[in-house]
Amino acid sequence: MLNARTALMIFLVASLGTLQGCSTLGVKPWQRDLLARKDMALDANPLDAAIDDHLYFSKEAASGGKGFGGGGCGCN
Amino acid sequence: MQLKTPANALRLGLMAATCALLSPPTTHAADAPEDDGPWQVDAGLLYYKENEGRVRTIEPVVNVRRNLGDDHIVGFNFAFDSLSGGSPNGAIAAKSKIQTFATPSGSSLTPGSGPQTYVSPSGNTYTTLAKVTLYTIQPGALPLDPNFHDRRISFDANWSQPVSTNVKGTVGGHISDELDFDSLAVNGALSRDFNAKNSTVSFGMNAELDKIKAIGGTPVGGSDYAQLLKTGSKSKHVIGGLLGLTQVISREWVAQLNYSYDRSQGYLTDPYKILSIVDSTGNLMAVSSSTAASPYRFENRPGTRTRQSLYVGNKVALGLQTLDVSYRRGKDDWSVKSDTVDVRLRVPISNDWYIEPHVRWYRQTAAEFYHLYLDQVDAIPQFMSADPRLAGFTATTIGFKVGVDLGGNNELSLRLEQYQQKASERFSSLLNLQGLDLNPSLKSAIVQIGWKMEY
Numbered sequence: 001m002l003n004a005r006t007a008l009m010i011f012l013v014a015s016l017g018t019l020q021g022c023s024t025l026g027v028k029p030w031q032r033d034l035l036a037r038k039d040m041a042l043d044a045n046p047l048d049a050a051i052d053d054h055l056y057f058s059k060e061a062a063s064g065g066k067g068f069g070g071g072g073c074g075c076n
Numbered sequence: 077m078q079l080k081t082p083a084n085a086l087r088l089g090l091m092a093a094t095c096a097l098l099s100p101p102t103t104h105a106a107d108a109p110e111d112d113g114p115w116q117v118d119a120g121l122l123y124y125k126e127n128e129g130r131v132r133t134i135e136p137v138v139n140v141r142r143n144l145g146d147d148h149i150v151g152f153n154f155a156f157d158s159l160s161g162g163s164p165n166g167a168i169a170a171k172s173k174i175q176t177f178a179t180p181s182g183s184s185l186t187p188g189s190g191p192q193t194y195v196s197p198s199g200n201t202y203t204t205l206a207k208v209t210l211y212t213i214q215p216g217a218l219p220l221d222p223n224f225h226d227r228r229i230s231f232d233a234n235w236s237q238p239v240s241t242n243v244k245g246t247v248g249g250h251i252s253d254e255l256d257f258d259s260l261a262v263n264g265a266l267s268r269d270f271n272a273k274n275s276t277v278s279f280g281m282n283a284e285l286d287k288i289k290a291i292g293g294t295p296v297g298g299s300d301y302a303q304l305l306k307t308g309s310k311s312k313h314v315i316g317g318l319l320g321l322t323q324v325i326s327r328e329w330v331a332q333l334n335y336s337y338d339r340s341q342g343y344l345t346d347p348y349k350i351l352s353i354v355d356s357t358g359n360l361m362a363v364s365s366s367t368a369a370s371p372y373r374f375e376n377r378p379g380t381r382t383r384q385s386l387y388v389g390n391k392v393a394l395g396l397q398t399l400d401v402s403y404r405r406g407k408d409d410w411s412v413k414s415d416t417v418d419v420r421l422r423v424p425i426s427n428d429w430y431i432e433p434h435v436r437w438y439r440q441t442a443a444e445f446y447h448l449y450l451d452q453v454d455a456i457p458q459f460m461s462a463d464p465r466l467a468g469f470t471a472t473t474i475g476f477k478v479g480v481d482l483g484g485n486n487e488l489s490l491r492l493e494q495y496q497q498k499a500s501e502r503f504s505s506l507l508n509l510q511g512l513d514l515n516p517s518l519k520s521a522i523v524q525i526g527w528k529m530e531y
Contacts, residue, residue, distance in 0.1 A: 026274025026324045034328055034393040039422050042322065042332050042391055044400075047118040047139045047526060048477075048491070050153065054135075055124065055522070059497065061440050061466055062406035062414035064336055065387035068282040068316055072230060072250045074257025075159075076346075076465060 112145030114485075114530040127519040130220065131161040147244070148237040157228035162220030166349040166462035167372055168449050168514045170360055172215050177372075179209040179223045180292040180348050218516055221348065228254040242269040246280070256347075258287040265318070278320040282338070285313045290347035297345050297376030298456065302369035312342025332389040340381045349375045351462040352449045358506030361452045373450065375461040383408040398422040411444035412466070428481045434493060436473035442466060448501055448514050464515055468500040475522065484530070491524040 027035070038044060049066065057063040058075035118139040125132040135158070141151040165177060213219045234248030243266060250261040265280030288294065293306030316338030324330050350372045353361040361371040389402040399421050406414040415438070422432045443466040445459035475493025482488055499515040 025326075026271055027327050029272070031327045035324060035330055037393070037398070039398045040330065040391050040393055042330065042389055044391075044398075045118075047120045047137060048524070050139070050155075051120065051122050051135070051137060051524065054155075055495075056438075059465060059495075059518070060414070060438060060471065061408075061410075061412045061443065062383070062385070062404075062416070062438075064338075064383075065334060065385040065404040065406065065416070066332075066389065066402070068263060068280070068318060068336065068338070072252050072259040072261055072284065072286075073228065074226075074254050074259075074286070074288065 113143045116141045117529050117531070118526070119529075120524055120526045123521075123523040125521050126161065128218075128220075128516070129162045129222075130518070130520075131159055131163060131224065133157055133159050146238065149235070151232075151234045151248075153230075153232040155228070155230045157226070157230075159227070160225040162222045163224040163348070164464055165219050165221045166375060167213075167219040167352045168354075168462070168509070169213075169216050169218050169512045170352075171358070171508045171512060173360060174215060175213045175219060175360070176210055177213070177219060177221065177350075179211065179221060180290065216512060218513075226255050228252060228257075230259075239266065242273075243267070244269075250284075256289045256291050258289070260285050261314075267320075274324040276320075276322040278318075278322070280318045280320075282316040282318070283313070284316075285311065286342075287311050288343050288347065294343070294347050295374040297374060298458070298460065299374050300369050301350050301372035301374060310343030312340055312344060314338055314340045328393040330391050332387070334385075334387040334389075336383075336385050336387070338383050340383075341379060344379060344381055345375055345377045346461070346463055347374075349461060349463045351375060351447060351460055353452055354449050354506065354509070355452045356506070358504060358508035358510070366452070373456065373460070375463065376459055377445065377461055378410065378459055381408055381410055396424050406440075410466075412440055412442070414438065414440040430479050432477040432479070434473065434475050434477065436471075438471040438473075440469060442468040442501070448504065464497075464499065464518070467515060469497050470500070471495065471497045473522075477524075479526075485528070486530075487526075487528040489524075489526040489528075491522065491526065493522040495520045495522060 034040060043049060053063065053067075054073065057073060061076075118141075120137045122133065122135040122137065124135070135155060137153070137155040139151070139153050141149065143149050167175065167177070209223060211222055230250065230252035232248065232250045234246060236244055236246040239245040246265045246267075248263055250259065252259045261282060261284035263280060263282040265278055267276050267278035269276050287309055288311065289309045290306075293304075294308065294310050296305040296307065299305040316336060318334060318336040320332065320334045322330065322332045353368070353371045353373065355361055361368065363370060383406065385404055385406040387402065387404045390400070392399040392401070400419070402416075402418045404414070404416040404418075406412075406416070416436070417438075418434075418436045420432055420434045422430055424430045443461065445457065445461055446466045446468075447457075447460055447462055448467075449462065450456065450460065473493055473495045475491065477489055477491040479487055479489035495518075497518040499517070502513050502515045504510070504512070504514060
């Protein structure tokens with residue numbers, strides 16, 4: 001159901017839609033107080049994320065998504 | 077300026093040292109430019125233990141990162157794994173027969189001279205010969221290779237810096253070494269900010285080259301387990317790409333959308349996994365009634381694999397609390413489809429302490445060549461595997477992390493989680509397999525101590 005072309009189209013449409021609609025999304029520079037909090041970073045805990053990626057890569061058939069798909073390990 | 081001089085010198089040196097390397101692109105529209113700062117050290121010690129004497133791991137990890145000024149950022153990651161315990165070899169439990177297997181370094185299923193036999197607490201016996209270690213599995217028990225052990229050392233480095241106005245580049249690399257596996261990877265990414273840095277589009281590429289040095293040699297895929305047709309080391313490579321969009325939705329909400337695609341080619345088979353062959357009653361195939369030397373076959377997987385995923389991540393500020401919720405849809409051309417939902421909620425419980433409950437739910441369908449076992453009356457398929465990780469299953473992770481701010485940007489944390497897998501295909505209707513759980517649930521405990529500091 002999710003072939004490469006479909007997935008790419010979904011991504012591009014979503015991206016273009018988001019960029020097109022940017023006038024209603026986002027914040028002014030002085031409104032970034034909450035976004036500037038360390039715990040609001042999308043990778044606030046890179047160590048936890050790296051450990052989780054490695055654990056789940058070794059136990060499941062799927063990996064990655066947030067970044068490149070695991071790998072670098074002979075565990076799977 | 078005086079403060080920046082050593083940082084610049086260090087920056088040049090580190091840039092030269094890491095110019096061939098990369099990590100996944102994690103650009104964020106929410107990020108503000110940073111001044112040069114201290115070294116940020118994120119250290120952790122992981123202890124992972126599975127039930128029923130399966131795998132256990134101790135893994136110290138250290139992440140180091142520093143902004144050298146003007147958003148020139150260098151990062152390193154070092155990890156060491158030590159693994160031991162029992163690993164399912166792919167064969168199924170037998171109702172009334174004691175099964176005998178050789179460890180991967182074994183060269184025969186037939187004991188030679190001078191065996192040393194010992195009995196484990198669970199009743200399984202182990203026989204060690206000059207170069208051959210046999211292990212027997214009691215009736216009804218899942219065949220686990222009790223001699224599984226490995227150690228892994230890995231090192232990652234990455235460098236990112238502005239390339240032009242609103243454009244940032246990242247390069248990085250990975251190198252790791254195991255007893256039976258070497259890996260080398262490089263990657264690079266570019267990201268561009270739009271809309272007053274409320275939107276960021278990124279594109280990254282990854283290339284990985286692996287060498288498989290199976291202990292005892294690499295078995296010929298699909299060959300008879302007792303014939304031990306083995307070859308030397310094998311290799312595989314992976315090429316991947318990732319398109320990402322990060323969008324600030326509101327003052328409280330930032331979201332990320334990623335599409336990733338990668339293709340692996342080469343030796344993708346697990347050299348240590350086998351499959352059982354059973355007759356119409358569910359008993360292991362009688363060797364005397366066939367031309368086979370054993371009722372087991374080494375697994376054999378296709379030589380290519382293409383995987384895709386769509387990932388949506390969100391960070392939402394709910395007052396002082398922070399909600400992290402993500403969904404990932406994955407698919408590959410081995411017919412494995414997966415869904416992953418991950419939710420964390422960071423809740424401050426005082427000025428210094430916080431607790432972060434975590435729930436993760438995962439589901440995957442089986443690979444098209446997955447079999448619990450092979451049927452004697454059917455032709456041996458070209459591709460086959462009984463690796464539980466290619467079975468259909470659901471998995472849940474439940475736990476929490478608690479942390480305390482020690483002042484001076486030092487933070488100590490403890491994470492406790494339980495992970496559980498439950499296979500969708502576990503039983504057989506064949507007479508002599510009835511009542512046997514052929515793919516028992518996996519349960520594991522995850523304990524992680526973390527320490528963040530700056531200096």
